[in-house]
Amino acid sequence: MLSGYAGRILDVDLGSKQFTVKPLPERLAREYLGGRGFVSRTLFDEIEPGADPLGPKNVLIMASGPLTGVFLPCSSKVEFGAKSPATGGYGDSNMGGHIGSELKYAGYDMIIIRGQSQSPCYLYIDDDRVEIKDASDLWGKGAIETETALKARLGDEFQIATIGVAGENLVKIACISHDFGRQAGRTGIGAVMGSKKLKAIAVHGTKGVPLADPAKVLEVGKNKFRALFAKPGFKEWTPYGTAGITDWVNEVGSFPTRNFSTGYLEGYEAINGKAVREKILVLDKGCFCCAIPCGKYSHTRVNGREAYVEGPEYETVALIGGNCMLSKVEEVAYANYVMDELGIDTISGGGVVAFAIECFERGIISESDLGRAVRFGDVDSVVHIANLVAKREGIGDVLAEGVRTASAKLGRGSEKFAMHVKGLEISGYEPRNTPAMLLAYMTCDVGAHHNRAWAITYDIAVGREKLEGKAAKVIELQHVRPVLDMVGACRFPWIEVGFELEHYPEIINAVTGFSHTWETLSAIGERVWNLNRCFNIREIPDFGRKYDYPPARIYEEDIPSGPTKGKHITLEQIEALLDEYYDLRGWTRDGKPKAEKLAALGLEEEARACGMV
Amino acid sequence: MKLGVKDELCSGCKICQTICSLTLFDVCNPKRSALKIVGHFPAPGRYEVVTCDQCGDCAEVCPVEAIKLENGVYKIDRDECTGCGACVDACPKGAMILWRGDDVPIKCTLCGACMEFCPRGALYDADKPSEQAGVA
Numbered sequence: 118m119l120s121g122y123a124g125r126i127l128d129v130d131l132g133s134k135q136f137t138v139k140p141l142p143e144r145l146a147r148e149y150l151g152g153r154g155f156v157s158r159t160l161f162d163e164i165e166p167g168a169d170p171l172g173p174k175n176v177l178i179m180a181s182g183p184l185t186g187v188f189l190p191c192s193s194k195v196e197f198g199a200k201s202p203a204t205g206g207y208g209d210s211n212m213g214g215h216i217g218s219e220l221k222y223a224g225y226d227m228i229i230i231r232g233q234s235q236s237p238c239y240l241y242i243d244d245d246r247v248e249i250k251d252a253s254d255l256w257g258k259g260a261i262e263t264e265t266a267l268k269a270r271l272g273d274e275f276q277i278a279t280i281g282v283a284g285e286n287l288v289k290i291a292c293i294s295h296d297f298g299r300q301a302g303r304t305g306i307g308a309v310m311g312s313k314k315l316k317a318i319a320v321h322g323t324k325g326v327p328l329a330d331p332a333k334v335l336e337v338g339k340n341k342f343r344a345l346f347a348k349p350g351f352k353e354w355t356p357y358g359t360a361g362i363t364d365w366v367n368e369v370g371s372f373p374t375r376n377f378s379t380g381y382l383e384g385y386e387a388i389n390g391k392a393v394r395e396k397i398l399v400l401d402k403g404c405f406c407c408a409i410p411c412g413k414y415s416h417t418r419v420n421g422r423e424a425y426v427e428g429p430e431y432e433t434v435a436l437i438g439g440n441c442m443l444s445k446v447e448e449v450a451y452a453n454y455v456m457d458e459l460g461i462d463t464i465s466g467g468g469v470v471a472f473a474i475e476c477f478e479r480g481i482i483s484e485s486d487l488g489r490a491v492r493f494g495d496v497d498s499v500v501h502i503a504n505l506v507a508k509r510e511g512i513g514d515v516l517a518e519g520v521r522t523a524s525a526k527l528g529r530g531s532e533k534f535a536m537h538v539k540g541l542e543i544s545g546y547e548p549r550n551t552p553a554m555l556l557a558y559m560t561c562d563v564g565a566h567h568n569r570a571w572a573i574t575y576d577i578a579v580g581r582e583k584l585e586g587k588a589a590k591v592i593e594l595q596h597v598r599p600v601l602d603m604v605g606a607c608r609f610p611w612i613e614v615g616f617e618l619e620h621y622p623e624i625i626n627a628v629t630g631f632s633h634t635w636e637t638l639s640a641i642g643e644r645v646w647n648l649n650r651c652f653n654i655r656e657i658p659d660f661g662r663k664y665d666y667p668p669a670r671i672y673e674e675d676i677p678s679g680p681t682k683g684k685h686i687t688l689e690q691i692e693a694l695l696d697e698y699y700d701l702r703g704w705t706r707d708g709k710p711k712a713e714k715l716a717a718l719g720l721e722e723e724a725r726a727c728g729m730v
Numbered sequence: 731m732k733l734g735v736k737d738e739l740c741s742g743c744k745i746c747q748t749i750c751s752l753t754l755f756d757v758c759n760p761k762r763s764a765l766k767i768v769g770h771f772p773a774p775g776r777y778e779v780v781t782c783d784q785c786g787d788c789a790e791v792c793p794v795e796a797i798k799l800e801n802g803v804y805k806i807d808r809d810e811c812t813g814c815g816a817c818v819d820a821c822p823k824g825a826m827i828l829w830r831g832d833d834v835p836i837k838c839t840l841c842g843a844c845m846e847f848c849p850r851g852a853l854y855d856a857d858k859p860s861e862q863a864g865v866a
Contacts, residue, residue: 186758187748187758188745188748188749188752188758215742215744218744218760222759222760222761244830261772265771265772273768273769274761296771297771297772322761323759323761323762323829323830323831324759324831325751325757325758325759325760325761325762326758326759328757328758331752331756331757331758332756334752334758335749335752335753338749338752339749339847342745342847342849346849351849399774399775399776400738400741400775400776400777401741401850402741402742402775403741403742403743404743405743405744406743406744406745406748407741407743407849408743408745408849409849410741410743410850412741414771414775416775425771425772425773425774425775
């Protein structure tokens with residue numbers, strides 16, 4: 118009997134409108150923990166090779182971890198996964214809020230969603246009652262609007278995950294939204310939901326989480342909360358949340374500004390964490406069992422328009438604020454609201470909008486393509502382009518494919534400043550003078566995302582010009598950090614508040630009864646990392662080293678202003694970083710795991726499936 | 731000890747409900763706890779914390795006198811409770827909680843666990859307001 122797991126998987130086919138409930142295999146729990154681990158294993162096993170990411174054979178996963186919903190610090194996380202429409206490879210994205218815990222309370226660790234519905238629907242789960250209900254009246258509505266409508270219909274105790282019109286329109290930067298401001302933003306996961314005509318997932322559960330030793334979990338939970346309360350960051354970090362880091366990122370010259378053309382925004386103080394708190398904050402809003410709520414629920418007014426919106430958190434400040442050069446926090450928050458309602462990831466959204474504005478400035482796209490002139494620093498331009506993209510109107514239909522595909526269609530040198538890796542737009546750190554952070558973006562399984570290895574702090578700590586040791590650090594982080602995404606815990610107690618990683622084996626063991634150390638947990642991290650690499654090799658025909666490079670702006674252009682003025686990494690340095698990274702990983706110089714490495718990780722069959730043996 | 735509530739500080743995290751269920755019932759299940767949190771979103775953007783203030787209206791309406799006052803706290807004797815629901819209807823704060831798995835309502839025993847671990851100071855001991863743990 119597993120402890121900390123609901124013990125069941127809900128397997129739904131939207132095409133036939135049938136579902137089954139099956140037991141969670143103990144081996145899956147032991148070898149892959151949960152969350153991101155379940156997604157990784159299940160996508161590899163359940164998706165037919167070569168499946169169209171937006172076709173009926175793609176599989177959408179929603180997976181909690183053993184800590185999700187349990188009395189422990191910041192144990193809210195749930196992972197969504199699918200073959201990514203943005204990259205064509207492995208895709209996942211997680212969110213906090215309260216829907217992961219609710220899923221566990223309803224009695225499911227994971228939902229597997231297959232097929233495609235003929236007409237708009239939503240998945241209704243109330244403990245053992247599961248129904249595929251009509252959502253025709255919700256189709257075309259915004260994400261916030263849909264959540265509000267479903268809460269009114271079903272009751273506040275239902276937790277809702279939904280898409281906006283961007284997901285419906287198969288926009289490849291569409292997100293899944295929840296709890297009026299939490300998003301599984303990345304990898305175009307919202308478009309997968311849209312392709313299945315699945316407008317929402319509504320969950321209500323009353324069963325709790327099965328635990329072998331609840332008294333022990335209560336005791337460990339109390340001790341861990343006390344340890345977190347005692348950290349200075351508990352009181353110092355929380356008031357500004359993630360946006361509090363805006364100042365530091367500018368001071369080190371790594372703030373994405375003007376479509377990543379520079380690393381410093383003049384006047385960033387007007388859009389930082391302090392500005393959020395002092396000018397627009399309504400409420401500190403937290404996820405399940407969060408003692409350090411980073412959610413800065415806000416109310417903003419811009420030119421007579423007003424909106425309630427959660428955030429802007431740091432990534433949104435960076436990509437909508439810095440990258441589109443908005444100069445007031447109210448404007449950043451308003452554009453954040455527009456993208457949230459449309460159901461666009463604010464990271465990729467900010468990247469796509471900034472790319473479009475730069476294309477317009479350079480004459481690559483015209484006023485008639487866009488329907489109006491656009492410029493950096495103008496909130497109306499941002500809102501206008503976001504709407505074109507979400508509705509696929511005019512040039513928005515091209516931009517909706519993401520900057521990689523858009524630049525390939527538009528040409529004229531735009532590939533150089535299409536800021537992505539593997540088709541996923543770069544998140545909030547300008548990496549030309551932070552080699553470890555750059556390598557983390559280059560080698561991340563889902564594309565240029567910061568959450569696998571937030572290595573920028575290591576660059577600054579040990580010397581940003583230095584290359585030695587950077588590949589090893591990135592690999593270490595890529596194994597450790599995703600473990601938190603597997604067990605269902607938020608990374609902020611560790612990353613932001615200094616709650617030591619050493620707490621986690623004790624926490625995980627108290628809940629599951631397993632006997633993990635960081636050594637065994639990291640080994641699972643490595644297995645998942647290699648399995649995802651295999652998935653990319655299987656699904657992307659010419660996948661290999663060439664998919665691990667950043668756009669040329671990174672290695673050809675000096676940073677023109679700010680503290681890192683005059684700096685940029687060279688292509689030779691990038692080659693050296695990749696060589697070292699592959700060597701340390703036991704991969705070939707073309708970036709493919711060697712058969713002996715996969716065998717050592719227990720992935721022999723996968724090696725065969727990918728033609729590597 | 732007196733359970734004080736400041737709704738405006740609540741971040742909606744449900745630590746209170748979760749620790750309540752573990753303390754009262756030895757289960758990890760916020761739905762089986764003696765308080766609840768209601769969200770009001772997107773506007774005006776706040777949480778409402780529904781708690782018992784030991785007013786005793788529940789005891790007054792109980793037809794079998796299953797709710798008894800002990801040291802300033804009203805407690806349900808589950809052996810005597812018939813599950814009629816009169817107390818649930820009578821509670822002016824909606825703080826007699828019904829959980830799907832049981833006929834007997836759940837009522838606050840003023841154990842203090844929620845106020846000790848509320849990280850926001852939204853729940854606190856109104857007799858000792860200076861000792862609240864929260865950051866806010």
